[in-house]
Amino acid sequence: MDKVAVLTHTLKPEVISTLLGGELPVSVIKNNRYISLLTSDALVTDRNAEDNFLDHAIQAALTDETRSVILTGPEGSGKTTALEKLVVGWAKGEHFQNFPYVFHFKLRELNSLTGTLSLETLLLHHHGNVPRESLPLILKNPADVLFVFDDLDQCKQSLDPSAHTLCSDPSQAASMPCLVASLLRGSLLKGAAFVVASRSTGSLKFLSGTMVEVLGFLKPQREAYFNKFFPDPIAAGKARIHMEKTLGFYDICTSPRFCWTVCSVYKSLMDAGAKLPETLSQLYVNILVHLIQSLSLNEACSREFISALGKMASHCLLDQHSSCTEEEMNSFGFQQFLTSVGAFLQVHGDPSERRVFSFHSSLMQEFLLAVSVFCDNSTPGGAEKMLEKHKSHAKFLDLFLSALSEPLQRRPLESLLGELNSDQIMDFKKWFKSNSEQTLKGFHKEKHQHCFHLLHQTQNESLVKEIITPSARIGISYGDLSLQDCVALNYVITCLGELEQLNLYHTGNLTEEQAEMLAPTMTLSRKICLSQSSLSAGAVSHLASALSRGITKKLDLSHSHLGDEKFKILCTGIRDCKLQTIQLAVCNLTEAMCEDLVSALTSGSSQLCVLDLTFNDIGDQGLTKLCKALQSPLCKLQDLQLHGCKLTAASMDSLSAALCSGQSELREVNLNHNTIGERGVEALCKSLQHPLCKLRSLKFFDSDLTGSCCPHLMAALMSEHCSLSELDLSVNDLGQEGALQLCQALRQPGCRLEKLCLQRCELTEPVFKELSSVLTSGTSRLKSLAVGIHAVGDQGVKHLWDAVAHPSCLLEELDVEMTGLTDACLEDLCAAIRASKTLKTLELRNNSLTDASVPAIVEVLQDSDNMQEMNLKYNDFSEEALSILDECDKIRY
Known part of the structure; x- marks a missing residue:
C-alpha cells in the first residue's frame, strides 16, 4: 500500500x-x-x-x-x-x-x-x-x-x-x-x-x-493547547487563565473543538484590544456577531436568517433529531440562505443529491433559539412558553435568555439585528424576577443554585440585589457544590456585599479549585459552616487566607476529620482574623497540633473567644500546652469545650493554675466524658476559690466523680470568690451523702449557682426533699434544675412540686425525666404550675402519664401565662390523646 x-x-x-x-x-x-x-x-x-x-x-x-x-x-x-x-x-x-x-x-x-x-x-x-x-x-x-x-x-x-x-x-x-x-x-x-x-x-x-x-482536554491539556495556539506566551497565559476563571468549570471545556473556538474568539478580541467575555452567554454573543458579520447580510436578512435558525433549533430539540432535510430547511425559511448556512451548520451530501443539515454545536443551537425568541414579534410571552415547551430538552436556554434580557449583553447583537422585541424581553424579566423570588423563599438547594446561575449570566449587580431580598433563604445548606455552582454563588454573594452564613454543610470533598472560587464569598461571610465536610489541604489553605482577609466571626468544622496537618495550615489564618468562635468537634486532632494552636491564640491579633475541641484526642499533654496560652494576656479565650478529649486528673493542675493566673479570660469549661476523678476535681475547686478565677460554668458530665468529690465542690461553692453560676455533675455516682453536702452549699446566701444538673447521680427521696428545702429557703438563686433519671416516683418528685408552688422558689426550668411519675402526681403538678410565677419549661419525658392526665395538663398550660413548654415525649398516651395534646402549642409530644 x-x-x-x-x-x-x-x-x-x-x-x-x-x-x-x-x-x-x-x-x-x-x-x-x-x-x-x-x-x-x-x-x-x-x-x-x-x-x-x-x-x-x-x-x-x-x-x-x-x-x-x-x-x-x-x-x-x-x-x-x-x-x-x-x-x-x-x-x-x-x-x-x-x-x-x-x-x-x-x-x-x-x-x-x-x-x-x-x-x-x-x-x-x-x-x-x-x-x-x-x-x-x-x-x-x-x-x-x-x-x-x-x-x-x-x-x-x-x-x-x-x-x-x-x-x-x-x-x-x-x-x-x-x-x-x-x-x-x-x-x-x-x-x-x-x-x-x-x-x-x-x-x-x-x-x-x-x-x-x-x-x-482537562486542565493540563488545555494549557498545552493554548500555548501552541498563541505565538506569544504572555497572550497564551492571559487567555488560558481567563478561560479557566470564567468557563473552565463547564464540561464543554474538555472539548478540543470548543477550546479552538474560545482561542479563536479570544485572539480576535485581544488583537482588537477588546474586553474578553465574562460568561458563556457573552462568549456566544461574540461568536454570533462574528458569524453574522462574515455573511455580509443586511439587518432584515440577518434577522430573518436567525429566525430560521431558531425554528430549526426548536425542531431538532423537540424531535431529538440531529439533522434536517432540505425540505425541512425550506419550511423553516432557509430558501434564500442555503448558500450561507455553512458558517452555522454542517452540510452532508452533494447539492445534486439529497443533502442533510445539522448544527456544529448543541450549545450554539440553544443560543440561536434564545436569540430567535427575542426576535419574535408575534407570540406574547414567547420566552416563557418556549421554556415550558423545551424544558426537558434544552439545558442552557433559560441561561441564555437571562443574559439576553440585559441591554448590555444583547447590545452587540442589536447593532446587527436591530432592536430585539422589548415586549418579549419585559415579559421574560417579569417571569424571571417572580420565579426567582419564589425559588429563593424555598429550601431546594438545586433550585437556588440554578437561580444563581441565571443571575450570573445576567452580570447585573442591581438585579441580584433586587431579587435577593431579606426574605430569601440564603442560609440553607449548599453542600456538594459543583465548580460551576461555586462560581455562580460567588458572583451573587459578591454582588450582595456580605453574607450572614455560608452554609456548606456535608460537602463531600471541597477541592482546592472549588475553595479558590468561593474564597471571595468566604471573606464576605460572617459565619462559615463546613460541618461533616471533607476538605483538601489546598481548600484549607484558601479558607485560611479568606479568614485572615474577611469578616468571618464563626467557623464550624465539626466532624470534618481535619487532622493535624490541615489544622496547621488553618492556623495561619486564625492568627490574624476576626474569628471569635471555632468549632472543631471530631476533627481527628491530637496533642501534636496544640503548639500551632497556642501560637495562634497568643499571636496578639487573635480574637478567638470560643474553642470547641470536643472528641479530639489531645490528652493531658495537649491540654497542658494549651494552658500556656490561657496564661498569656494575648489570649482572649472565654469558652473552652474539652468534651471527650481523653483528659485525666494529671492535667487539671495546669488548668487550675491557668484559671487563677490573673490572665485567663475563661468563663466556661466543659470537661464532660473525661476521667477527671476526685484528684482532678480537688485541683479545680482550689482555683474556683481563687479571687482571680473568672469561671462561671463548669461541666463534669460522666467524668468519673463520686461522693468523695462533693466536699471539695461544697467548699468551692461556699467560697466568697467562687463565681460559678452553672454546674453539671450528671452521670456521676455522687450518691445521697454527696448530694446532701452539695445542698448545704446551695443553701448558703453567698452561693451564686443558678443552673445545676444532677441527672443519674444515684439520688434518693431524701435528696429531693432537701432540694425542695433549698429552693424554698429564700437564699437559693437556682433557676434551672435537672434531676432526671432517678426512680423516686410520685412521692419523691412531690417535694419539688411543693417547692415550685412556693413563692420563694425562682425555678424557671425543671427536668424530672424518667423519675417514675404516674397520673397520681397530676394534682400536685397542676397546682405547682398554677402557683408558680417563674416556671417556663418542664421536662417530663419517659414517665408513665396516661390519657387520663391529658385534659388537665392541656387546661393548666393554656391558662398559664409564664409556662412556655412542656415535654411529654415517651409517656403512655394513645393516638386519641395525642390529638388533644396537639391543641396546645406549648406541649411537645
Missing part, C-alpha cells in the same frame, strides 16, 4: 473551517497543535501515566484478541483528529507497522453511497490508495488490515446485524450499512482489526471490543 499516497490524501487541504466546527484535523497536525487526549482511565489512575492517553490506549487494545477498539465521546471531543493523527502516524512509519494496510473511512461521507456495492469496489473506488494488483493479497490476509471508521453514529441505517443479511464474500454487493455491519461482525474479512469512533448512541450495543471513553 502506498503510504505516501495515504499521507498526501489525509493531509490534503480541506474546506475552510467555521468558527463553530473546530480546527480542521489537517491544520492541527500540520501546525503541530495535536495534544494527546485523556481517556476515562485517567479518572482512576495517575493522570500523567502514559497509558491514560488515547494513542497508547489504542495501541494497547489492538494487541488484544478482540482486535477491535471503540472510541466514544461527545461532539467535539477530538475523536476525528485522533483518528487522522493515527493514520498519519502509520503512514510516516511511527506506529502500527504490523498492519501493512490501513483503510480510513468517514461514515458520514459514505452515506451518499446509495444502492449496493461490494467490499472490493469500496476499497478500489472509494478509498483511492489501493493498487488493483494489491487487492487479492489484502483479501487473502485479513490480519494485515486495520480499518479506521469515524462517525459511526452518523450511519443513516441501523448497524444491527439482525437487520441485514450479512455477507462473507468480498465480491458480493450489499448496502453500505450491511457491508459495515458485516465487517464489524467478522463475517466479512474475518481477522481484520478495527478502530471505530462514535458518539454514545444505541449503535454501540451492536459492537464488541475494547471500549475507550475519550475525555478530551
Whole structure:
C-alpha cells in the first residue's frame, strides 16, 4: 500500500473551517497543535501515566484478541483528529507497522453511497490508495488490515446485524450499512482489526471490543493547547487563565473543538484590544456577531436568517433529531440562505443529491433559539412558553435568555439585528424576577443554585440585589457544590456585599479549585459552616487566607476529620482574623497540633473567644500546652469545650493554675466524658476559690466523680470568690451523702449557682426533699434544675412540686425525666404550675402519664401565662390523646 499516497490524501487541504466546527484535523497536525487526549482511565489512575492517553490506549487494545477498539465521546471531543493523527502516524512509519494496510473511512461521507456495492469496489473506488494488483493479497490476509471508521453514529441505517443479511464474500454487493455491519461482525474479512469512533448512541450495543471513553482536554491539556495556539506566551497565559476563571468549570471545556473556538474568539478580541467575555452567554454573543458579520447580510436578512435558525433549533430539540432535510430547511425559511448556512451548520451530501443539515454545536443551537425568541414579534410571552415547551430538552436556554434580557449583553447583537422585541424581553424579566423570588423563599438547594446561575449570566449587580431580598433563604445548606455552582454563588454573594452564613454543610470533598472560587464569598461571610465536610489541604489553605482577609466571626468544622496537618495550615489564618468562635468537634486532632494552636491564640491579633475541641484526642499533654496560652494576656479565650478529649486528673493542675493566673479570660469549661476523678476535681475547686478565677460554668458530665468529690465542690461553692453560676455533675455516682453536702452549699446566701444538673447521680427521696428545702429557703438563686433519671416516683418528685408552688422558689426550668411519675402526681403538678410565677419549661419525658392526665395538663398550660413548654415525649398516651395534646402549642409530644 502506498503510504505516501495515504499521507498526501489525509493531509490534503480541506474546506475552510467555521468558527463553530473546530480546527480542521489537517491544520492541527500540520501546525503541530495535536495534544494527546485523556481517556476515562485517567479518572482512576495517575493522570500523567502514559497509558491514560488515547494513542497508547489504542495501541494497547489492538494487541488484544478482540482486535477491535471503540472510541466514544461527545461532539467535539477530538475523536476525528485522533483518528487522522493515527493514520498519519502509520503512514510516516511511527506506529502500527504490523498492519501493512490501513483503510480510513468517514461514515458520514459514505452515506451518499446509495444502492449496493461490494467490499472490493469500496476499497478500489472509494478509498483511492489501493493498487488493483494489491487487492487479492489484502483479501487473502485479513490480519494485515486495520480499518479506521469515524462517525459511526452518523450511519443513516441501523448497524444491527439482525437487520441485514450479512455477507462473507468480498465480491458480493450489499448496502453500505450491511457491508459495515458485516465487517464489524467478522463475517466479512474475518481477522481484520478495527478502530471505530462514535458518539454514545444505541449503535454501540451492536459492537464488541475494547471500549475507550475519550475525555478530551482537562486542565493540563488545555494549557498545552493554548500555548501552541498563541505565538506569544504572555497572550497564551492571559487567555488560558481567563478561560479557566470564567468557563473552565463547564464540561464543554474538555472539548478540543470548543477550546479552538474560545482561542479563536479570544485572539480576535485581544488583537482588537477588546474586553474578553465574562460568561458563556457573552462568549456566544461574540461568536454570533462574528458569524453574522462574515455573511455580509443586511439587518432584515440577518434577522430573518436567525429566525430560521431558531425554528430549526426548536425542531431538532423537540424531535431529538440531529439533522434536517432540505425540505425541512425550506419550511423553516432557509430558501434564500442555503448558500450561507455553512458558517452555522454542517452540510452532508452533494447539492445534486439529497443533502442533510445539522448544527456544529448543541450549545450554539440553544443560543440561536434564545436569540430567535427575542426576535419574535408575534407570540406574547414567547420566552416563557418556549421554556415550558423545551424544558426537558434544552439545558442552557433559560441561561441564555437571562443574559439576553440585559441591554448590555444583547447590545452587540442589536447593532446587527436591530432592536430585539422589548415586549418579549419585559415579559421574560417579569417571569424571571417572580420565579426567582419564589425559588429563593424555598429550601431546594438545586433550585437556588440554578437561580444563581441565571443571575450570573445576567452580570447585573442591581438585579441580584433586587431579587435577593431579606426574605430569601440564603442560609440553607449548599453542600456538594459543583465548580460551576461555586462560581455562580460567588458572583451573587459578591454582588450582595456580605453574607450572614455560608452554609456548606456535608460537602463531600471541597477541592482546592472549588475553595479558590468561593474564597471571595468566604471573606464576605460572617459565619462559615463546613460541618461533616471533607476538605483538601489546598481548600484549607484558601479558607485560611479568606479568614485572615474577611469578616468571618464563626467557623464550624465539626466532624470534618481535619487532622493535624490541615489544622496547621488553618492556623495561619486564625492568627490574624476576626474569628471569635471555632468549632472543631471530631476533627481527628491530637496533642501534636496544640503548639500551632497556642501560637495562634497568643499571636496578639487573635480574637478567638470560643474553642470547641470536643472528641479530639489531645490528652493531658495537649491540654497542658494549651494552658500556656490561657496564661498569656494575648489570649482572649472565654469558652473552652474539652468534651471527650481523653483528659485525666494529671492535667487539671495546669488548668487550675491557668484559671487563677490573673490572665485567663475563661468563663466556661466543659470537661464532660473525661476521667477527671476526685484528684482532678480537688485541683479545680482550689482555683474556683481563687479571687482571680473568672469561671462561671463548669461541666463534669460522666467524668468519673463520686461522693468523695462533693466536699471539695461544697467548699468551692461556699467560697466568697467562687463565681460559678452553672454546674453539671450528671452521670456521676455522687450518691445521697454527696448530694446532701452539695445542698448545704446551695443553701448558703453567698452561693451564686443558678443552673445545676444532677441527672443519674444515684439520688434518693431524701435528696429531693432537701432540694425542695433549698429552693424554698429564700437564699437559693437556682433557676434551672435537672434531676432526671432517678426512680423516686410520685412521692419523691412531690417535694419539688411543693417547692415550685412556693413563692420563694425562682425555678424557671425543671427536668424530672424518667423519675417514675404516674397520673397520681397530676394534682400536685397542676397546682405547682398554677402557683408558680417563674416556671417556663418542664421536662417530663419517659414517665408513665396516661390519657387520663391529658385534659388537665392541656387546661393548666393554656391558662398559664409564664409556662412556655412542656415535654411529654415517651409517656403512655394513645393516638386519641395525642390529638388533644396537639391543641396546645406549648406541649411537645
